[in-house]
Amino acid sequence: MKVLISGAGIAGLTVAYWLRHYGFTPTIVERAASLVTGGYKIDVRGSALQVLTRMGIYDAVVAASTDMQGALLVDKDGTVVKEMTGDAFGHRVGEDLEIVRGTLCQILMDHISDAEFIFGDSIRVIAQSSDRVQVEFSKNSPREFDLVIGADGLHSNVRAIVFGDESRFVRDLGLYLCVYTVPNYLKLDCLEMQYSELGRVAAIWSSRGDANAKACFGFVAPPVIDLRNRAQQQQVLTSVYQGIGWEVPKLLSMIPSAPDYYFDAAAQIRMEQWSQGRVVLVGDAGYCASPMSGQGTSLALIGGYVLAGELAAASGNYRTAFDRYEKEMRPLITLNQDLGLKSAKLMRSKENKNVVTWLLEQAMRLAPGRLLEFFINRSTRRIHEAANAIPLKHYSA
Numbered sequence: 356m357k358v359l360i361s362g363a364g365i366a367g368l369t370v371a372y373w374l375r376h377y378g379f380t381p382t383i384v385e386r387a388a389s390l391v392t393g394g395y396k397i398d399v400r401g402s403a404l405q406v407l408t409r410m411g412i413y414d415a416v417v418a419a420s421t422d423m424q425g426a427l428l429v430d431k432d433g434t435v436v437k438e439m440t441g442d443a444f445g446h447r448v449g450e451d452l453e454i455v456r457g458t459l460c461q462i463l464m465d466h467i468s469d470a471e472f473i474f475g476d477s478i479r480v481i482a483q484s485s486d487r488v489q490v491e492f493s494k495n496s497p498r499e500f501d502l503v504i505g506a507d508g509l510h511s512n513v514r515a516i517v518f519g520d521e522s523r524f525v526r527d528l529g530l531y532l533c534v535y536t537v538p539n540y541l542k543l544d545c546l547e548m549q550y551s552e553l554g555r556v557a558a559i560w561s562s563r564g565d566a567n568a569k570a571c572f573g574f575v576a577p578p579v580i581d582l583r584n585r586a587q588q589q590q591v592l593t594s595v596y597q598g599i600g601w602e603v604p605k606l607l608s609m610i611p612s613a614p615d616y617y618f619d620a621a622a623q624i625r626m627e628q629w630s631q632g633r634v635v636l637v638g639d640a641g642y643c644a645s646p647m648s649g650q651g652t653s654l655a656l657i658g659g660y661v662l663a664g665e666l667a668a669a670s671g672n673y674r675t676a677f678d679r680y681e682k683e684m685r686p687l688i689t690l691n692q693d694l695g696l697k698s699a700k701l702m703r704s705k706e707n708k709n710v711v712t713w714l715l716e717q718a719m720r721l722a723p724g725r726l727l728e729f730f731i732n733r734s735t736r737r738i739h740e741a742a743n744a745i746p747l748k749h750y751s752a
């Protein structure tokens with residue numbers, strides 16, 4: 356069975372690996388000219404660790420993990436108010452792992468044997484008939500496939516072509532995230548520093564093997580920012596982060612010279628169905644829980660594993676497989692999307708001018724370290740529960 360996968364991210368590469376494993380013939384089309392490496396550090400937790408183990412890459416991921424040793428929480432002037440271990444700060448328990456997104460993609464890609472990759476192209480048209488899918492690309496010649504999998508992230512192209520405009524499925528969380536590379540001028544060694552308050556977080560870290568550091572901002576703002584205009588984003592950031600000293604002004608001044616730059620609204624994708632005919636979505640494309648959940652990568656790994664497994668178990672009967680994929684995944688997705696909503700709600704609580712917010716602000720002023728530790732520990736418990744909420748089936752070809 357010939358399967359076209361749009362997107363060589365975590366979900367696309369995982370589903371490609373497993374499809375190949377079960378004897379399908381996957382082709383991966385990726386918009387970028389080559390595998391997108393680098394990026395944010397991401398966590399793999401709970402049941403997703405079993406996916407890595409079953410792929411035989413758990414040890415490789417451990418060896419390439421960020422190895423973050425600690426986190427220093429600072430106040431507006433840069434005074435350290437709390438020290439935490441890297442794992443406690445990153446909500447990691449037990450075997451949970453943290454790795455740079457692109458490094459995980461590289462490991463996944465290296466373990467896929469014998470799949471066709473088309474880089475630098477994108478699907479333009481998808482036309483389904485009863486027994487096949489005809490696909491037109493932006494650059495390459497048209498081709499036919501048995502199935503198409505949309506694994507092309509939050510702003511999925513396949514979703515837009517087959518299911519409809521993103522605006523029908525997106526739930527904006529009222530927050531923005533910005534991450535970019537800066538020189539490691541603070542000489543951080545597997546260490547993170549973070550300033551947090553309700554509605555504004557700023558951080559800098561350097562992980563294992565990175566000669567540079569990453570600056571990261573997460574903040575509440577109305578949805579008026581042009582996602583393609585870096586200069587405007589810098590202005591917004593400067594105004595949102597006014598009043599915070601520490602390293603913030605210096606980090607913001609580095610935006611124009613940053614060699615890589617990620618800026619996006621934190622959003623979720625909520626759909627009633629993830630498949631239509633011979634086309635199905637996996638990962639952020641179908642059920643993005645937002646970076647606020649801390650679970651996007653784990654969901655992409657599990658989604659890719661379950662989708663390919665159900666296709667194998669149903670001997671390619673895609674209707675049965677897509678139904679079972681949906682049934683297996685839906686409770687996990689609901690729980691993890693709720694996590695994203697909860698942490699976005701906390702970040703936005705300043706918008707509710709009530710007594711609880713006032714008390715929170717006072718507590719944050721008087722004992723910031725203890726309050727932050729309380730919130731981090733509470734969310735670790737919730738994430739741990741949600742990350743383990745799916746008993747992973749064993750599938751065979």
Ligand SMILES: Cc1cc2nc3c(=O)[nH]c(=O)nc-3n(C[C@H](O)[C@H](O)[C@H](O)COP(=O)(O)OP(=O)(O)OC[C@H]3O[C@@H](n4cnc5c(N)ncnc54)[C@H](O)[C@@H]3O)c2cc1C
Pocket residue numbers: 361362363364365366367384385386387391394395397456476477478506507508509510511512532534617637638639640645646647651652655
């Ligand atoms: C460059 C990059 C940086 C990121 N940085 C962060 C971050 O800082 N913080 C965070 O929390 N999350 C970040 N994410 C998202 C996070 O990695 C995802 O939640 C998680 O990895 C889910 O994986 P996914 O495979 O579903 O989607 P993604 O990881 O988004 O992968 C989607 C893939 O599809 C490709 N693609 C997109 N459009 C097309 C198209 N039209 N045709 C073909 N291919 C296409 C993309 O290039 C990408 O390789 C980032 C994603 C990317 C792509």
